[in-house]
Amino acid sequence: MGKGLPKRSEDYSQWYNELVKKADLAEHSAVRGCMVIKPYGFSIWEKMQAALDKMFKDTGHTNAYFPLFVPKSYLSKEADHVEGFAKECAVVTHYRLKNAEDGSGVVVDPDAKLEEELIVRPTSETVIWNTYKNWIQSYRDLPLLINQWANVVRWEMRTRLFLRTAEFLWQEGHTAHATKQEAIDETVQMLNVYAEFAEKHMAMPVYKGVKTESERFPGAIDTYCIEALMQDGKALQAGTSHFLGQNFARAFDVKFADKEGKLDLVWGTSWGVSTRLMGALIMAHSDDDGLVLPPKLAPIQVVIVPIFKNEEQLNAITEVVDKIQAELKALNISVKFDTRDTNSPGWKFAEYELKGVPVRMAIGPRDLENGTIEVARRDTKEKEVVAVDGVVKKVQDLLEDIQENIYKKALHYRESNTTKVDTYEEFKSVLDGKGGFVLAHWDGTPETEEKIKEETKATIRCIPVDAPEESGKCVYSGKPSGRRVLFARAY
RNA sequence: CGGGGCGUAGCGCAGUCCGGUUAGCGUACCUGGUUUGGGACCAGGGGGUCGCAGGUUCGAAUCCUGCCGCCCCGACCA
Known part of the structure; x- marks a missing residue:
């Protein structure tokens, strides 16, 4: 049934689009790539927020709010960061409108040009680190454990409701620490929080891992992620946690005095999940009759x-x-x-x-x-x-049983769609056949990763954190490899 | 941002090629009645800037130009 709902087997993406609209989750707005989240959809998001927020508080974080606008100059302070986001930033150039001379409506007032243009935040590292500079003097101010719930804008070329929209809602945690190890521990801790949320609340199993260099967050030393499998066999990145090293501290000159009075740069992390989780939730469990919610x-x-x-x-x-x-x-x-x-x-x-x-x-x-x-x-x-x-x-x-049952079902689906392969032929045939995750040896070079992506459209989703040591040969180059990494075609 | 498709009532569509009364159908909506254990039925009724803006024409949903939005594929990207 599911009146008018396309079947997943016939047209998966059409099924998804229709389901989002028919179940009253969201609809398109007049502006390209933007969405209206409807009351029913927003209620689900609020439930996610409430659960996550509690987990953040329980791990010692507090909420704050930083502004939507970022001075253009801030963005250019961390080289990789600009590189990563420059192409998708919305820019505010004027601050006033006026009536058009010919009465045709309102026009931008050319006299109201901003001296320094403002960027609508694609993420808040720059504003926040610029603020942290003033908040942090000594080791006594650390660690600084802050989260914010906010909207961000990334001018995407190709959008899907929830999965990739020009404006989306998320939370972004930004922490500062006295030592490298403490920052790494924080990064891993939040990765675990995300994984626990995905599994316990969303009933969605995830792989935890580390991104390769080419998939890393711009400005991070390491990006950790949780990866989930959707019912069409494609992977979806559901959350990321970044170890920033001292990159942003260096860019924004954030130093602290240690117990000996010696000045050093602080160590940072950032981590986030977004309304994209709504897309993950929908695609993880729902069927041809509609949504299946945990x-x-x-x-x-x-x-x-x-x-x-x-x-x-x-x-x-x-x-x-x-x-x-x-x-x-x-x-x-x-x-x-x-x-x-x-x-x-x-x-x-x-x-x-x-x-x-x-x-x-x-x-x-x-x-x-x-x-x-x-x-x-x-x-x-x-x-x-x-x-x-x-x-x-x-x-x-029954409610408990359903929560558990849909998790088990999703887990079983993921287990039976995670395939170990040892040859490139097998690699390609699994991807073109049943899809899903593929565990294969990789020689560790960006060149090989790129070639595989070009030829198969599959990317390395992550190097699983619990990947066992296992010597083998790269499926592409035949060069030695120390462990298998997780490949998939992804959203 | 490139290629293709689409835009007509809240939703789904026909009409467009080949211009011509009052723009139609299903569903949803309103009224009355009968109904109610898996998307009820009958009768009556309301609802339209034909995506937007120009142009051609005696006359445009229909032809031409520009723009906006959505979908699919690609490039880019989380």
């Missing part, structure tokens, strides 16, 4: 659909449902009782499936007689009729 992130966890012919019946049903609702709410389970008589029960069933509500209950006159209620789970579409007594416990268990 209970922990579902805006509505349980929906109750009454089946009635008249008001008396609805009243009788409501009496039973009110009790159930109260008990569910006491357990912090969000529940919606949909009493609208403007849509049929069947219509509602389809609608809540489209929207990915994990558990649906239906109750009608027949159930009232029998003291029963129908309980259906979204992930497997299984239905069963159970006694009203004890249904609350049943639902509570």
